[in-house]
Amino acid sequence: MSQSTPEFNKVLYAPLSEVDPVVQNIIDKETWRQYSGLELIASENLTSRATMEANGSILTNKYSEGLPNARYYGGNEWIDELEVLCRDRALKAFHLDPAIWGVNVQPYSGSTANFAALTALLQPQDRLMGLGLPDGGHLTHGYYTAKKKMTASSIYFQSFPYGLDPSTQLIDYSTLASQARIFKPRLIICGASAYPRDWDYEALRKVADEHGASLMADIAHTSGLVAAQELADPFKYCDVVTTTTHKTLRGPRAGLIFFRKDGEAHKDLEKRVNDAVFPACQGGPHNNTIAGIATTLLQATQPSWKVYAQQVIKNAQALADELVKHGYKLQTGGTDNHLVLWDLRPLKLTGSKVEKIGDLLGITINKNAVSGDASAQVPGGIRIGTAALTSRDMREEDLRTVAGFLHRAVQLALLVQKESGSKLLKDFVRSATVPAEGKVGAQQVTELRREVRAFARRWPVPGITSPIVRPAGIEEDD
Numbered sequence: 001m002s003q004s005t006p007e008f009n010k011v012l013y014a015p016l017s018e019v020d021p022v023v024q025n026i027i028d029k030e031t032w033r034q035y036s037g038l039e040l041i042a043s044e045n046l047t048s049r050a051t052m053e054a055n056g057s058i059l060t061n062k063y064s065e066g067l068p069n070a071r072y073y074g075g076n077e078w079i080d081e082l083e084v085l086c087r088d089r090a091l092k093a094f095h096l097d098p099a100i101w102g103v104n105v106q107p108y109s110g111s112t113a114n115f116a117a118l119t120a121l122l123q124p125q126d127r128l129m130g131l132g133l134p135d136g137g138h139l140t141h142g143y144y145t146a147k148k149k150m151t152a153s154s155i156y157f158q159s160f161p162y163g164l165d166p167s168t169q170l171i172d173y174s175t176l177a178s179q180a181r182i183f184k185p186r187l188i189i190c191g192a193s194a195y196p197r198d199w200d201y202e203a204l205r206k207v208a209d210e211h212g213a214s215l216m217a218d219i220a221h222t223s224g225l226v227a228a229q230e231l232a233d234p235f236k237y238c239d240v241v242t243t244t245t246h247k248t249l250r251g252p253r254a255g256l257i258f259f260r261k262d263g264e265a266h267k268d269l270e271k272r273v274n275d276a277v278f279p280a281c282q283g284g285p286h287n288n289t290i291a292g293i294a295t296t297l298l299q300a301t302q303p304s305w306k307v308y309a310q311q312v313i314k315n316a317q318a319l320a321d322e323l324v325k326h327g328y329k330l331q332t333g334g335t336d337n338h339l340v341l342w343d344l345r346p347l348k349l350t351g352s353k354v355e356k357i358g359d360l361l362g363i364t365i366n367k368n369a370v371s372g373d374a375s376a377q378v379p380g381g382i383r384i385g386t387a388a389l390t391s392r393d394m395r396e397e398d399l400r401t402v403a404g405f406l407h408r409a410v411q412l413a414l415l416v417q418k419e420s421g422s423k424l425l426k427d428f429v430r431s432a433t434v435p436a437e438g439k440v441g442a443q444q445v446t447e448l449r450r451e452v453r454a455f456a457r458r459w460p461v462p463g464i465t466s467p468i469v470r471p472a473g474i475e476e477d478d
Contacts, residue, residue: 028471035461035468036453037362038402042221042339042385043193044364045250046392047292048299049463055252055292065284067274079287086290089297090256093227096235102270104257104277105293106285110220110244113255114140115152117240119276120259120269121187121214124156128187129180131171132161134369136195136331136341138218160185164371169332171195173203180207190234191218191242194368194383196320196335198232205237216240220255222337224248224387227300228309231337239266240273248312248338248387251296254289311395312338315386318396322403328410331370331381338385343370345380349413353428354382357413360432360445362452363405392459405452412448416441446477 001013017024039046047055059082065072068080083105090103107113122128130141130153137143139151142159149155160183165172180188188208190199201217208215217234223243225231234241241258245251259273260266278284299305313336320330320340331341344351351367358365370381384406386399394402419439420431435442453476461468470476 025471025473029473031461031464031468032471032474033362035464036456037364038405038452038456039388040358040363040365040384040386040402042366042383042387043244043247044385045247045387046462047246047250047252047296049465050299051251051292051295052463054295055288057288057291059288059291060286062287063284064287065278067278082287082294083285083290086294086297089294089301090258093297093300094223094235094258095227095229095233096258100260100262101235102259102261102273104259104273105254105290106277106282107242107255107257108282108286108289109253110218110242110255111140111151112282113242113244113257113277114138114218116276116281117216117242117257117273118153118157118187119280120272121216121240122157125158126186127158127160127183128153128189129160129162129176129183129185130189131192131195132163134373134375135161135163135371136192136369137161138191138193138220141189141191141218166371169371170197171199173200173207176204177207177210180211180213184211185213186211187214187216189216189218190238191216191220193221194339194341196316196330196332196337196339196341198336199234201232201234201237214239216242218242220244221247221339224250224300224305225309225312225337228306230306230309230313239269245293245296248309249296249300250308250387250391252289252292254286254293256293308390312387312390314396315390315394315399316340319384319386319399319403322400323406326403326407328407338387340384341368341370341381342384343381344410345370347410347414349410349417351379351382352425353417354410354413356425356429357409357416357432357445358382360429361405361409361449362456363402363409365406389459391462394459401455405448405455408448412441412444415444450477 062079063073064076064079068083086105087103091098128142131137133143140153142153143150144154162176190204205215215238217238219226220243222231225248239260243256246253257273259269261270316335316338320334329343329346355367365382365384367379368381368383369379373380416432419441420427431441432445
């Protein structure tokens with residue numbers, strides 16, 4: 001700001017805490033929550049300070065519809081350099097030959113990346129097959145119910161879900177192949193949001209080839225582990241690979257679409273994907289986010305990345321092992337990746353109640369369907385991931401401690417459920433939070449919350465550069 005800056009522009013130079021203390025306070029409260037709790041949602045992670053700096057940069061000012069060297073606005077020479085750099089780093093991070101693979105780094109999220117990929121690969125009402133949501137699939141892979149088509153992937157395309165073998169809870173590739181002979185899909189999607197095992201991409205390639213279908217992998221959850229070469233490589237077999245950038249890849253919230261460029265079958269796929277992203281599905285890219293992605297991808301090419309990915313898996317396996325020791329049922333009995341899926345039905349608990357208890361304790365988890373659930377809306381399990389706690393420096397023994405907290409949380413949920421005397425979630429929450437004569441659930445929630453809080457605050461949180469002070473509006477039972 002200069003001495004001649006007019007009054008109406010002075011606000012442009014003031015810090016957030018001065019311009020909007022209300023929003024600043026909300027950010028401070030969220031910072032305190034992340035510092036004081038245990039983040040176990042499998043689709044979340046903690047990005048780096050460098051990525052935050054890039055994502056919060058002046059690049060947010062620039063509009064750049066189109067592709068490098070083919071923009072609809074001027075002044076994009078440095079944006080072009082950035083986007084080309086991000087593409088190059090994406091191919092390098094996933095060990096891809098640029099003569100065979102290309103990538104679009106503009107999608108705003110994983111969902112928009114997936115719909116753009118479907119737009120590129122299919123015509124309206126073409127047929128696709130994806131893993132069913134109750135078996136660990138994703139909304140954008142064609143999910144619908146008996147009464148409603150839930151997402152654009154089922155509204156604009158015909159979909160048929162494949163599932164798990166009930167005896168093993170693993171992908172039933174044999175039945176999938178049989179179903180494909182009846183359904184005749186134009187596209188098969190492999191990938192999941194709650195599947196704790198790795199994929200047989202070669203088996204799915206054979207099914208796709210039998211019907212002249214495309215094969216697309218959505219590796220949103222596992223892309224950081226794939227980049228580290230700790231899981232099977234979908235790029236050997238797929239035509240298109242999509243991913244988010246904020247889960248195990250540990251970047252900002254956005255998406256990527258990788259596409260093959262080799263061979264007659266892929267001769268125009270690059271153009272179809274790029275046209276599907278813009279102008280078909282979205283407008284100008286978020287250049288600040290692309291900068292954050294580029295920084296993240298640079299981190300993913302470093303030797304330390306593989307060590308991080310290995311630790312994520314070790315932590316998940318330690319957590320799973322400890323829960324099994326406590327006698328709990330996990331889908332498939334364990335994990336190959338970053339997540340475990342905990343089946344609560346033998347305990348006669350819903351995922352919703354355990355999620356609520358977790359919130360009260362400072363343990364962030366999410367309710368999730370498990371194989372055999374009648375409805376994904378009333379799930380019988382919870383999904384737990386270890387990427388974020390690994391980013392807070394935790395290792396196997398620390399995750400065993402976390403498993404102990406989870407064990408106590410579930411036992412506490414059973415007690416609260418009994419004391420509430422009701423099946424309703426609102427009564428369950430009331431019983432867990434409002435002390436009542438002759439009932440101990442609420443008091444035990446308070447006591448365990450203090451333990452969880454003390455444990456969580458032993459660990460750093462990436463991106464926090466100043467001393468963490470409890471903000472106004474946070475009341476604690478110290």
